[in-house]
Amino acid sequence: MKKRDVLLLLTVAVVWGVNFTVIKIGLQSVPPLFLVFLRYLFVAFPLIFFVKSPDVSWRVIAGYGLCIGVGQFSFLFCAIRAGMPAGLASVVLQAQAIFTLILSSGFMGERMGRIQIAGIMLAVFGLGLIGGFWGPGSDSIPTIAFLMCLMAAFFWGCANVLVKRAAKESERKGAPLNMMEMLVWSSVFVPLPMLGISLAGGEASAAFRVLTRLDGTAVFSVLYLVVLSTLFSYYVWNKMIAVYSAGRVAPFSFLVPITGLLSAMLVHGERVASSQWIGIAGVIAGLVVFQLGSRIQGGFARTGT
Template identity: 30%
Template sequence: MQGRDLLLIIIVMVIWGINFTAIKMGASEFDPFVITAIRFFLASFPLVFFIKRPPVSVRYFIAYGTVFGTGVWGMGACAIAFGLSAGMEAILIQLDVLTSVLVGALVYKETITKRMAAGMMIAMLGLTVSIIYTNGNITAAGLFFIAICAICWPLASIIIRQSGTTTPFAFTVWGMAFAPIPLIGLSLLMHGTQGLVSTFTHWNGNAWFSVLFQAYPTTIFGYWIWNKMTLKYPMAILAPTTLMTTVFGLIGGYVIYGEQLSSVQWVSCALFLLGIIVVIYPKKRAADSLTLKPEQAV
């Protein structure tokens, strides 16, 4: 990999790691659905007026906006709002690697090798120990929402594949334009107008930083660089680099919020990530099956 490209990838991983802290700044103070809706509104408008709409049915944009916007990041914001720390979310979101493998096996009849199965068991063991020895950085509700997030990752990828688009970045931008609608709908369903009123009444610097960081450095810049890299390098090389987000996510949570893992959690989280690496690395074919993830970048 060229030195300049490696530097760009590291910059994106730093941004994606800090993004979990940015999510916490918004979701811990305001309605997580409203904050996430504003993120996607800012990320898609006015870009949709300058990026040509991919020639696919509108139903794919609606489906992607719902699954990616609400199922992935709406639930991710809820996980933090319900007690999951930013650092632990940066780690546990790697569950999407496991759910992607399972969906690949169920939907596309891809083979789960013995090594991949072993990696999944190692990861789940590490996750279980982290939950048992939590110091308050993992809650039952937070774990529930992050599990939904992990399940929706591969589903969003299936939508992209089924759409048949040849311009994934443009598809993502147009799909995100439909994300705010179900998010605001969920906010109204759960809180009436209170979520909207409270968010805009108490809007502050943390809210601005949260939505602007998520919309532009994380989404627009991150997607643009990552998509360029996927055209130049195989996923066997790129996929493992996403694990750097966990490191920078932990650093961001510690620096901004003083978040820490328990002693046992440091070991168990390392075990969890080791299992993820084993799943990613079996062979090039297996790694290529994870090419879905870039389009769902944080």
């Protein structure tokens, strides 16, 4: 892998990790559901006039947008607003890997190996410690905030399954799925539902204040979420997967919760309990087993060890 590409992937990992800290900053002046609306409004427009639509069914495109935008980010932003620490949110959200495997097994017939089950058990153990469901520290995170963060991970898993389906559909038509096209056009289906949910959820007066009294915090947060976290990072990530394969690129995602924790500690002064550090280690270990376990096992089998 070229040094330039390694640096780009490291940059993406940092951008995605710091993303959680930026969300918490944005929520100081913008209500959560309205912040999701703004994010996807500016992802979709004006890019739909310059990016062609992906060659997959509109049902899949809409489903992906609703799962990622209305599902994942609504629950994530509300979780952080409800008291979920930004750093720990970056760890808990990695439970999407568990949900992706379970959903893929149930809806796409993918087999779940023993190593993957071991990874799930490690990650679930870690998540339980982070949420305080076993061991000390149960008062450090509001239960509703932790559960909303898990729901965000679940909807991310649903979106991953839809991407797999879209990729197969696109391949049947003779071309690989272009994720930038998928990202931009799926975003079209998010702003109107989010605006409606935001207004129905009592955010109308706060949203009006945001629009009439724009401050630097709100502008910075939206620009970061749209330009860096969404457009730049997804473009680089998917370009690197196209060049090097998902297997070589995926391990860089292990850095996201690390940079997420560090940035939240530095910017927001968040602290993590000792039992939660053990939980973080469990989640990351589970992800490593999840992503690399089968390859390591295959290497042992080939060498006879």
